Amino acid sequence: MSLLKLFCDVDDFCQYWKAGEAKKLSSKSGQRVGEPGLSESEIMTIVIHFHQSGYREFKDYYIEYVQVHLQREFPQLVSYTRLVTLMQRVVVLLWAYAQARCGSCSGIAFVDSTALRVCTNRRINRHKVFAGLAARGQCSLGWFYGFKLHLVINEYGEVLAFTLTPGNVDDRKPVPKLVKNLFGKLVGDKGYLSQPLLATLLQHGLHLITGIRAKMKNRLMLMSDKLLLRKRYIIETINDQLKNQSQIEHSRHRSPVNFVVNVVAGLIAYMWEPKKPAINWSTRDAKALASLP
Numbered sequence: 252m253s254l255l256k257l258f259c260d261v262d263d264f265c266q267y268w269k270a271g272e273a274k275k276l277s278s279k280s281g282q283r284v285g286e287p288g289l290s291e292s293e294i295m296t297i298v299i300h301f302h303q304s305g306y307r308e309f310k311d312y313y314i315e316y317v318q319v320h321l322q323r324e325f326p327q328l329v330s331y332t333r334l335v336t337l338m339q340r341v342v343v344l345l346w347a348y349a350q351a352r353c354g355s356c357s358g359i360a361f362v363d364s365t366a367l368r369v370c371t372n373r374r375i376n377r378h379k380v381f382a383g384l385a386a387r388g389q390c391s392l393g394w395f396y397g398f399k400l401h402l403v404i405n406e407y408g409e410v411l412a413f414t415l416t417p418g419n420v421d422d423r424k425p426v427p428k429l430v431k432n433l434f435g436k437l438v439g440d441k442g443y444l445s446q447p448l449l450a451t452l453l454q455h456g457l458h459l460i461t462g463i464r465a466k467m468k469n470r471l472m473l474m475s476d477k478l479l480l481r482k483r484y485i486i487e488t489i490n491d492q493l494k495n496q497s498q499i500e501h502s503r504h505r506s507p508v509n510f511v512v513n514v515v516a517g518l519i520a521y522m523w524e525p526k527k528p529a530i531n532w533s534t535r536d537a538k539a540l541a542s543l544p
Contacts, residue, residue, distance in 0.1 A: 254300060254324060257523065261299070262292040264348050289327055294334070294341050295348065297325070298512060302497045302520035309513075339508040345515045352522040354409025358435030361483055362403045362443065364422045365490040366390040367415075367514065369397040370502050384507055388418025400499070400514065401425050403433070404486050408527030413518060415511065423448050433457055438479045488528045489521070497521050 289297075297317060298309075306312035313331050322328065329337070369385050370378045375396045378385075385397050395418060403412040412429040422442045430437060434456050444461045452459050460476045494500045497517035504510040521527070 254296070254321075257300060258292065258296045258324075261295045261348065262290075264351060265290075265292045265295070265344060268344060268347060288329055289325065289334070289337060291341050291344055293325055293327070294337055295345055295516075297334070298338060298341075298345070298516040299519050299523075302499075302517045303523070307498060308503070335505075335509065338512050339506070342508050342512050342515075345512060345519070349413070349515050349519050349522070352519060353411055353413075354405055354407070356411060356433045356435065357405045357407065359406045359479065360403050360411060360430070360433055360435065360437050361405075361486040362401070362426060362429070362437055362439045363483075363486040363490065364390075364399045364401045364442075365494070366392070366395045366418065367398045367400055367500050368395045368502065369504060369510070372396060380504060381507055381510070384417065386417035386419040388420075398510075400490075400493075401429060402486060402489065403429050403437075404489060406482075406485070406530045408485060408489060408529045410518065410522055415514065427451055427455075430457055431455065436460055436476070436479060438483055440483065482530050485528050485530055492528065493517055493521055 297313070301309050301312045304312055304316065306316065310331060313334060317325065318328060366388060369381050372394060375387070378396070381397070387394060387396050388399060389395070397418050399416050399418055399420060399422070401414050401416065401422070402410060404410055411433065414425050414429060416425060422439075423445050426437075426439075426443065426448060430452065436458050437452065438460045441462050443459065444463070449459045460479055462480055497520050499514045499517035501513075504513070
């Protein structure tokens with residue numbers, strides 16, 4: 252995807268935001284935020300493009316690539332330190348833009364959470380940047396200190412909904428709000444096993460499918476549901492891609508706002524990917540899915 256196409260789409264959204272919701276939140280939305288400086292559209296384009304560039308650190312990307320090769324595209328470039336400050340002003344716009352880029356429900360959705368560590372476990376007591384915000388949590392790889400990114404995707408790899416919570420929040424807690432506009436089947440791991448959650452989702456026309464724990468009594472399950480459980484790898488693949496390619500997890504953050512900017516910009520960069528991880532249904536799979544109510 253070209254940088255120009257990304258900027259045009261971001262700028263169009265900023266203009267829409269300026270004409271509507273931005274009037275309630277900020278009287279400066281869409282205007283120059285530095286003198287001289289970059290517009291909010293330009294700041295958003297730069298932070299999103301970083302996650303598409305292959306660079307591992309934003310500072311190297313900005314100094315070695317943007318300031319050297321993109322002077323014509325961004326004639327009002329500022330210093331790296333100034334840009335880090337300006338990034339804090341686009342966090343609401345980035346979040347809203349990511350929500351606008353979410354895909355549509357196909358009747359099959361997958362839910363999962365992934366840990367976002369903000370420091371190693373040995374540095375927890377000395378870590379001050381996220382004091383009162385981050386929390387200790389547990390995932391499949393053990394204990395961590397930071398946040399959780401909760402994702403809902405469809406079978407085509409498109410993000411349907413997302414949110415951030417402290418690391419100690421139960422995976423099931425944000426689900427009702429995340430899936431309020433979805434229908435059909437929702438597939439999760441054993442961490443989402445809950446009769447109250449199942450009943451709540453059923454009231455809204457959504458059937459929750461999870462595996463069972465080792466000591467639980469076995470239960471009958473439709474073949475189509477078993478098939479969907481086996482396809483749950485798709486959301487785990489996306490979580491790995493967000494961390495390893497989009498660089499949404501690292502321990503170099505200097506403020507909570509810049510942490511959110513980095514995570515959301517990484518999500519948007521993934522949303523722009525032309526080829527996303529998707530489920531390839533075989534003929535046998537298609538026949539099994541034909542039994543879906």
